[in-house]
Amino acid sequence: MKAIVWQGANRVGVETVPDPTLLLPTDAIVRVTSTAICGSDLHLLDGVIPSMEKGDILGHEFMGEVVEVGRDVRRLKVGDRVVVPFNISCGVCDPCRRGLFSACDNSNPNHRMAEALYGGVSGGGLFGYSHMYGGYAGGQAQYVRVPFADVGPHKIESDLRDEQVLFLTDIFPTGYQAAEQCGIVPGRDVVAVFGAGPVGQFAARSAQMLGAAHVIVIDRVPERLAMAEAAGCQVINYEQEDVLVALRESTGGRGPDHVIDAVGMEAHGHGPGALVDTAKQRLKLSFDRITALRWALLSCAKGGTVSLPGVYGGLIDKVPMGAAFAKGLTFKMGQTHTHRHIAPLLSRIEAGEIDPSFVITHRASLDDAPELYKTFRDKQGGCIKVVLNPWA
Ligand code: NAD
Ligand code: ZN
Incomplete structure (x- = not known):
């Protein structure tokens, strides 16, 4: 599949990489239909977050269609259309039970890495956000593996367009x-x-x-x-x-x-x-x-x-x-506890209180993403928010 990968400080590229596979029975694979570049990706781009490795797949704002589920996944089925929070959370640890989803105890095996690198302890896992946050492959790609698939992904059952719901991810x-x-x-x-x-x-x-x-x-x-x-x-x-x-x-x-x-x-x-x-x-x-x-x-x-x-x-x-x-x-x-906001904010979108697509200024394919990372970083050409279609 095609993916945006980190190639070193201030270098991102489009590469062909292996498709993700189910690693755990609680995983799902999502075919990404829309993904976005975030201001947080700029901290990775310029190398400020010190635990990126060349070849890491970027992206934590994405949505798409479920194409495969592990045998323990109960809430999702193949064909569901979902938005996926940028935080990975187990849903059962003490912080998750208290609604502190971004501080999940079980989704980031590397949470102590921050102590050595950065003088702190990082929280739960994040998609596409360095090894300090678990080293998970991101969603600026055609497919992505979603751990704890019964906990994070939220089904979109109305006919709202991707652009109206994508930003529920972050x-x-x-x-x-x-x-x-x-x-x-x-x-x-x-x-x-x-x-x-x-x-x-x-x-x-x-x-x-x-x-x-x-x-x-x-x-x-x-x-x-x-x-x-x-x-x-x-x-x-x-x-x-x-x-x-x-x-x-x-x-x-x-x-x-x-x-x-x-x-x-x-x-x-x-x-x-x-x-x-x-x-x-x-x-x-x-x-x-x-x-x-x-x-x-x-x-x-x-x-x-x-x-x-x-x-x-x-x-x-x-x-x-x-x-x-x-x-x-x-x-x-702190990091946002995305999971707890998705349902109430989706209701506000459905009620017509807000149409989040107002923020989009650039739409492009994955091939255009490396250039658009720079456009977004340098705030050129009126660039405020870039949305990518991995299949364009
Ligand atoms: P962005 O880089 O597009 O926007 C930052 C804006 O700040 C720019 O428009 C810039 O011109 C402006 N700015 C710079 N210095 C300023 C100053 N001194 N006073 C006023 N404005 C100034 O990024 P974004 O996507 O909007 O993200 C903003 C921040 O939020 C980033 O640090 C990002 O990592 C963070 N973020 C946090 C979470 C979270 O979970 N807490 C989630 C997403 C993004
Ligand atoms: Zn983001």
Whole structure:
């Protein structure tokens, strides 16, 4: 089959690789009909996540048709159309039972690898996301093996198009969880979202769905700000305005009640400036790149929540903890517990509350993916979200 594989820092390619097979009785094989490139893939692309191996298949946002099931799979059958959460979860361990699906104890045999590489412990397994997260082959491919097939995949039984449900695999739940965990008081609270990438777009719209009185989105890319503005958000271009002053002025001096950091540790984006030689330099660079996190902590109103869907790893230096302490802020962060959001968010899509396809700017085949990784990384040509058809 055809797949997108990691070939080294800043090199992805299309290769012909063996088709996946069932390895465990609880596995299914899915024929991928749509898959997407995520901001999280950029951390792999530039080599910031240090446990990729050449030939690893990328991709964690995908959906498709079940073509084979292991003998212990009960809920799925061949022919089912499914969206698959980017996290792999067993469904029965203590974290899974508590709804903390991304912290599954049983899906990542390598979870201690992060300790040596990165100064932490990584959570459960992820599709297409390095050996630190289990080394599972990803879904930017024609077929993918899906472990714990009775737990993750969610059947789509309505006639919604792939593009309307694909983002239930990650960025819609991620943006939604980021907003939900702020505890927004409907009709009262102002929410600021740093980063108008795909995650920021869904965080902003989710804050609106949850009743935020006003949503302010901060970025520097005009097309991304325009997309947020079209949804009724106020926007701030941080290259043109002093962000902290603008946020204070927009909130009667108190600051946004909650702040979402949908940027993560490469706060100045990827692109040529991000290219450095060694893993050590890369980590050093990432420590210097937490502007959005600093702005979030400095701007947030007293008693507010700073919610971090943006990815952080390793050690982060020069965090204004004094401001956070003085204002009594709450931090919420982590990988999204995608499984628990799929059914309720699918209901919202079916009810016409939101059509997630608004975020798509580029549609392409797997053959075009290597070029589009760069277009997406460099935010060229108005690129916000790329969807790939593995059979085109
Ligand atoms: P993206 O790279 O397309 O978007 C990031 C945006 O942040 C860009 O538009 C960039 O211009 C903007 N930006 C950079 N520095 C900024 C600053 N200082 N202030 C304001 N904006 C700034 O990525 P994405 O797909 O939207 O993902 C965003 C983050 O969310 C990434 O870190 C990604 O890994 C993470 N993510 C986390 C989860 C999770 O489970 N928590 C899931 C998916 C993605
Ligand atoms: Zn993703």
